[in-house]
Amino acid sequence: MLHIATVHYRSPRWVEIQTRYLRDHIKVPFQTWTSLEEIDPSYGSHFDHVIEQLGPHAGKLNHLAMEISEVADPDDLLMFLDGDAFPIADPMPTLEAALSRVPLVAVRRAENLDEPQPHPCFCVTSVGTWRSLPGDWSAGPAWRGPRGRLRTDVGGALMRRLELTGTPWEALLRTNRHDLDPIFFGVYGDIVYHHGSGFRKGGPSGVHKTAGAPTPVRVPPIPGARRIGKAIDTRRWRGWEERTQGERLAVSQSLYDRIKAGDETWLSELI
Numbered sequence: 001m002l003h004i005a006t007v008h009y010r011s012p013r014w015v016e017i018q019t020r021y022l023r024d025h026i027k028v029p030f031q032t033w034t035s036l037e038e039i040d041p042s043y044g045s046h047f048d049h050v051i052e053q054l055g056p057h058a059g060k061l062n063h064l065a066m067e068i069s070e071v072a073d074p075d076d077l078l079m080f081l082d083g084d085a086f087p088i089a090d091p092m093p094t095l096e097a098a099l100s101r102v103p104l105v106a107v108r109r110a111e112n113l114d115e116p117q118p119h120p121c122f123c124v125t126s127v128g129t130w131r132s133l134p135g136d137w138s139a140g141p142a143w144r145g146p147r148g149r150l151r152t153d154v155g156g157a158l159m160r161r162l163e164l165t166g167t168p169w170e171a172l173l174r175t176n177r178h179d180l181d182p183i184f185f186g187v188y189g190d191i192v193y194h195h196g197s198g199f200r201k202g203g204p205s206g207v208h209k210t211a212g213a214p215t216p217v218r219v220p221p222i223p224g225a226r227r228i229g230k231a232i233d234t235r236r237w238r239g240w241e242e243r244t245q246g247e248r249l250a251v252s253q254s255l256y257d258r259i260k261a262g263d264e265t266w267l268s269e270l271i
Contacts, residue, residue: 001076002030003127005064007057010038014195017259019046021086028092030079031070035060044203058154060135061120064176074128080106081138082121084195088192089269093189095124098170102160104127107188108171108270113145117155118169121194135163176270180251187270195252 004022019032033263035053036043037060039198044050051067053060061080068078077095098105104125106118120137129135141160162169172189179185184196258266 001072002026002028002049002079003068003072003076004030004032004079004081005034005061006032006081006083006085007035007053007060007064008037008039008043009057010082012036012039012043012176013256013260014084015039015043018081018083018086021088023136025087025090026092027090033034033064035064058120058139061137062135065135069127069131072127073270074126074131078125078130080120080123081192082194084197085121087191088187088193089191089224091124091189094189094191097126099126102170104169105172107192107194108173109170109183109186111174111186112183113151115151115153116143117153117159118171119155121142121174121186122192129167133158133165133167135162145262153227154193178270180255180269181248184248184252185270187267190271193267195255197252 006018022030022208031052032045032046034044034047035051037053039218041050049067051064053063065078072078095105101194104118104123106123108117109115109119125135136157137154138157139152139154141156142152143156145151150204161167172192174188175190176185176187181196183213186194186196188194190226255266
């Protein structure tokens with residue numbers, strides 16, 4: 001049996017899309033487990049199990065896994081999915097091949113400043129493996145980013161637990177042939193799509209800032225020039241940030257509308 005843990009927060013916009021794609025592409029018996037904080041309870045009809053939860057995303061995923069572990073067999077599979085992620089092809093052949101080599105398979109967002117950790121937008125392991133690690137989606141353990149600064153995010157604790165126990169894992173990497181955005185709207189391993197920031201607007205990421213943020217103006221060494229330069233930089237930054245976010249949100253809404261309408265041609269723009 002496959003158990004799928006997914007969290008939806010404040011908006012039901014991805015519920016019917018995600019569950020439709022699950023039904024269309026997963027050909028083995030599965031059950032869905034979810035959290036619907038601040039969402040009309042009627043949307044619970046799309047899932048097998050709805051668990052009442054509050055708090056951060058990582059804690060909700062850990063709790064869903066705990067509930068699943070109480071009723072599932074150790075050999076059952078446990079799949080984590082972000083609310084705005086879903087399979088675009090039958091994932092089981094890829095997963096079965098990978099799990100014959102390693103006990104855990106997960107997206108790694110290498111495109112996001114070479115993040116090293118498993119990401120919960122898509123991760124599959126056995127219930128027994130999750131129990132024995134034990135698995136944990138919390139942030140905390142950190143790594144050095146491209147500029148040497150410490151970074152952490154969801155999956156940091158899981159990465160460290162895998163390291164400490166000597167447990168190998170296999171990364172699913174972004175396989176877009178065409179990028180509408182360097183971070184969002186990603187296809188991984190040609191089997192799963194992750195929209196990105198599907199429940200919030202979000203601002204430009206570090207990758208966006210590295211690629212296109214305005215550079216500071218050069219100021220002459222005269223009294224007051226630095227203050228004026230800082231004011232100019234602030235206005236330029238805010239303008240760039242608003243334009244970047246507006247463009248991304250427009251692409252996001254257009255893709256969402258096409259996916260919701262059942263227009264399968266949207267995927268050809270990515271792969």
